[in-house]
Amino acid sequence: MATKNSTPARQGAQLKTPKGTRDWVGRDLLLRDDIFKTISDVLERHGGIPLDTPVFELRDILSEKYGEDSRLIYDLKDQGGEACSLRYDLTVPFARWLAMRTDVQHIKRYQIAKVYRRDQPAISRGRLREFYQCDFDIAGIYDPMIPDAEILRIIAEVFEAFEMGITIKLNHRNVLDGLFAVAGVPSDKIRPTSSAVDKLDKSPWDEVRAEMLEKGLSAEIADRVGGFVQRSGGMREMLDNLGSDAELSANESVVKGVADMKLLASYLEAMGVIDKVSFDLSLARGLDYYTGLIYEVIPEQADEPTKVGSIAAGGRYDGLVGMYGRRPLPCVGISFGVDRIFTLLDARRKKSRGSELAREADVYVMAFGGKEFEGLLLERMGVASQLWAAGIRAEFSAKVRPKPQQQFNASEGAPVAVILGQDEVEAGQVRVKRLHENAGQRDKGLLVPRENLVEEVKKLLASITLDQNWTEA
């Protein structure tokens, strides 16, 4: 049975996380949680309800939803029982849930969870194989483009909360499909062409054109596509541009898409976010399930503008729920790339003092004595327990007889010390002392009866907070 996999303790062998994954700890994790909180506050303001689904789904649920990207899905090994795969996004699990919950006619749901893609990782750009997404979707039958507009408004509110400048690139699948048809792309080549076009934000036209030829388009058709999709601009300007193009205006699919976009423009004006959007005909989005409006959010950064790529993306997918055979239900949604947002905010964050693992106590409980000093461990435990019971963050040395210097070092960062000595303990008293840089040795603190300890500590902590606010102001 001595297989390779059962060798446990080879010296230093493979002591790492799997490729494309990482650990999160301390301050990084707290920043990430702040990001989640900021986003979910906005989503709840818009009526969002939280949903959580399993990390893996039945493999059938995921199949034929992701086009070329399906090869990036992680499968579980066959160990008997059902064939399962790790979720690739949060949209398909939501659609599966909606298909099951036929009692739900309308919902605004959000989900913050990790998703999995066997992609080429690029950790410095915040691109991992395991990463968080934060999705918000509106499901239900509504009048056209109203939920779509609310999603764009939500995007604006979220990035305003992060104080991040953004552009939301918009396009419409109907416009894109019509445009491909007008350019002469055969219908079986529309999805591959679309996926090539989608790379125009990262690759130059030459490369995208080469990919189209490779996929079987003629040079003439590829160039016609190129002429269309390299147009972008403000919504009103682009709507005029499309309206004045006789060829495109004759295509039914384009006409339908343009009508949606006109309606959307008026709603975005009413919601005060029209200046955040750009109508970009090269935006295609790789996924098969989009049926209408699609969008991607690009951060405005003076330095290295496209380093992280899009930081949120989504669109309308009216057919996905119906694919599970129970009932159709139109949906529109947005997925926030939380890890990329983290990368941007982390770069902006002041590299402040304090360790990555810092979590300072409010109170450090210490004890001193002379030669016969036994450490007063049980008494320190009793005092710490009294503070914990009052909700105060307290620590003490986990040594039976700690040295004074050890205790002073360990107390670093705690604003208050509670000091125990043999005489005071016998008299039912403790000393409460402010610990700060300029305190000096002469400050002996305040001697208080044990029963007043919590009250005195709270008073001192409150006065320190006041002082700090005063200093910072």
Next chain:
Amino acid sequence: MATKNSTPARQGAQLKTPKGTRDWVGRDLLLRDDIFKTISDVLERHGGIPLDTPVFELRDILSEKYGEDSRLIYDLKDQGGEACSLRYDLTVPFARWLAMRTDVQHIKRYQIAKVYRRDQPAISRGRLREFYQCDFDIAGIYDPMIPDAEILRIIAEVFEAFEMGITIKLNHRNVLDGLFAVAGVPSDKIRPTSSAVDKLDKSPWDEVRAEMLEKGLSAEIADRVGGFVQRSGGMREMLDNLGSDAELSANESVVKGVADMKLLASYLEAMGVIDKVSFDLSLARGLDYYTGLIYEVIPEQADEPTKVGSIAAGGRYDGLVGMYGRRPLPCVGISFGVDRIFTLLDARRKKSRGSELAREADVYVMAFGGKEFEGLLLERMGVASQLWAAGIRAEFSAKVRPKPQQQFNASEGAPVAVILGQDEVEAGQVRVKRLHENAGQRDKGLLVPRENLVEEVKKLLASITLDQNWTEA
């Protein structure tokens, strides 16, 4: 290529979550988040630092850590690249992290995350294949039993915060190993015997005895083991009991364990939690990596006392980090069974009115008009945007021309309405109105200029909150 797995939309086929997993939504999820918050508040009070690790680990990392339970590990399929498995618990990933982070000498870390076991699920008892654990561990070299005592204190604080009565069953691996040796269990049968003994909380002695015989113990040895392990009681009482047993007192391993337990008893007294614990010689814990104190938390429930089994468990594991070959580091920890805690709290929770999916808005924005009424959609959007920008939870009908009754129905639960009419809009005014059961038709609300809208809505919401507090008091 038409394999079974690529058939996407068979009518109603397999529309479910994988075996042993479930979705969480709305109120359930909010209760679960409350549980997380309650636990992490206690852990942070004790200096806990959050850690997050990938959902899968290199397979080598998990191997030979879980004894007989290794068969329950989920493996990922070989799709090229590294062999990986889903995490089985949060302890092994923490040990792997500690082994990598040789700069960390001491840490109190906590992690709240899902773990995966291919076990027989029992959903009604809160036992699933994908479930949350919440772990807190203290790593580092300290004087004996001090961190162990703090963990038990933390357990007491957590369940006090939940207002749940508990008993913490304790045992010590050294006591147990010594006891098996004294009973005559051959050293290669100690782990299998231990795993049989561990079932004594669920199975009668006869069955456990039969399992021991099956595992190759003689009837005589099995009965001697049975005589020892069926003893339990308060710490002081059990320490006396073990001390007065001449045979056990002569065993070195028992003596070492008893010395630890004596120290622990004095610390638990100092921390005020000695009355929460019971010393139970049948507690064995299945996992291979425990080396000292072990414990399990049992809820006190008048009705159906053992229905959910243990709701938290842990112990000391001084050898685990060293197994990765870089350096040894002693650890002690506790894992809270969050889903089982949920099952208990959910049963206690009042089945209150309101839907599982309820998330009421603060303000519903509506519009009315006569025959020529065009719906004032853009104006409703503008008003809602004004409220959102002020952080107020606002909704409106996503219909171009909604009927009055539709709007009233949709506003249910919102305490305040903002009402738009053509005349008021033209005059730059809106109507702010309290929506409550006894409001009656005569209450027309307050006509306010658009620029005072947010202020007036906030005033009205605040007065409603005051009224509610008054009514509840």
